[in-house]
Amino acid sequence: VTDVQRPRRSPTSAELWTWREFIETVEALSWRLASRLQSESSLSQGDYQVLLALSEADGHRMRSSELAAVIGWERSRLSHHLGRMEKRGLVSRDPCAADGRGAEVVLAAHGSDCFRRATIPHLRAVRELFIDALTPEQLAAADDIAGTLRRHLDQSRESTRSLR
Amino acid sequence: VTDVQRPRRSPTSAELWTWREFIETVEALSWRLASRLQSESSLSQGDYQVLLALSEADGHRMRSSELAAVIGWERSRLSHHLGRMEKRGLVSRDPCAADGRGAEVVLAAHGSDCFRRATIPHLRAVRELFIDALTPEQLAAADDIAGTLRRHLDQSRESTRSLR
DNA sequence: CAAGATTGATAACTCAATCTTC
DNA sequence: GAAGATTGAGTTATCAATCTTG
Numbered sequence: 001v002t003d004v005q006r007p008r009r010s011p012t013s014a015e016l017w018t019w020r021e022f023i024e025t026v027e028a029l030s031w032r033l034a035s036r037l038q039s040e041s042s043l044s045q046g047d048y049q050v051l052l053a054l055s056e057a058d059g060h061r062m063r064s065s066e067l068a069a070v071i072g073w074e075r076s077r078l079s080h081h082l083g084r085m086e087k088r089g090l091v092s093r094d095p096c097a098a099d100g101r102g103a104e105v106v107l108a109a110h111g112s113d114c115f116r117r118a119t120i121p122h123l124r125a126v127r128e129l130f131i132d133a134l135t136p137e138q139l140a141a142a143d144d145i146a147g148t149l150r151r152h153l154d155q156s157r158e159s160t161r162s163l164r
Numbered sequence: 165v166t167d168v169q170r171p172r173r174s175p176t177s178a179e180l181w182t183w184r185e186f187i188e189t190v191e192a193l194s195w196r197l198a199s200r201l202q203s204e205s206s207l208s209q210g211d212y213q214v215l216l217a218l219s220e221a222d223g224h225r226m227r228s229s230e231l232a233a234v235i236g237w238e239r240s241r242l243s244h245h246l247g248r249m250e251k252r253g254l255v256s257r258d259p260c261a262a263d264g265r266g267a268e269v270v271l272a273a274h275g276s277d278c279f280r281r282a283t284i285p286h287l288r289a290v291r292e293l294f295i296d297a298l299t300p301e302q303l304a305a306a307d308d309i310a311g312t313l314r315r316h317l318d319q320s321r322e323s324t325r326s327l328r
Numbered sequence: 329c330a331a332g333a334t335t336g337a338t339a340a341c342t343c344a345a346t347c348t349t350c
Numbered sequence: 351g352a353a354g355a356t357t358g359a360g361t362t363a364t365c366a367a368t369c370t371t372g
Binding site: 023029030128141150 | 174175179180181182183185186187188189190191192193194195196236284287288290291292293294295297298302303305306307308309310311312313314316317320321
């Protein structure tokens, strides 16, 4: 933690191989899950993320920008996406009582239905393609790695911010 | 390996938590790397993948469909993307001598320059955000997990195929 | 003027034709 | 007719305005 200033070696070829295998595999996995979700439940990954976040929210409703933060999207992307989901009857938007500028996104009944029906096959896919593929030890290691990477990312976001 | 037929429990909440943390973190990491690549080198991830594959190819040229297979894209996506890269002078396309139907994608001089200039900051980013974040043990575990997931994915692709 | 959110223009991705050559 | 590759139409993502309210 004290070597922040010192420039370091570039990655070895073994390290790079690990990196490429890791990122490409996870992307392939994510792609495969997205296809299954689409064909089994007619939802895109984006739809699912939005519906999941709303399902977990108090009163099945959230401020638009909070939703964007939770799922890690830019606001304009979310806004366009919500427009399409609204057309399909999955969500609706209400003006926010407390803050006249804001909007609240509400899970519609049809969205709730779609989400519930999608959940079982989707969790089955997650189990088949991820959880069952790994030993309990590997799963624990995955958890550890993800947590470490996440904290590192958050920290580096902070430090680049403070340089501005 | 003998329990293929038996339906199984749905994931525990701890397993799901691991899954979400894992996939979301990797996606955040990938997104962060893509932003850095774009701002530091004016290349998208797709551009980089194409340039990397061509740089590693014999004579800096490849058949179009082989390139698509290597980077795991659909042919039409690659074709559109190559059109845009060609406009920017990064690659060019030659008719293939051996097979009149085919096209060969060639790394242009400007593409080679851009790729070389992009490499150092990009590898630095990979090191900072991934390699240095993990201990050697975690890196080894990541390698193991990726390999296991990859084999599992390949295997499940095969078995769904044979059911048709 | 800053923050919340939407809009519009442009770029990129996907899917189903299409065209050419084997 | 099948394989290699491109094209076009429709959908989704991104970036820079824009509009409205605090």
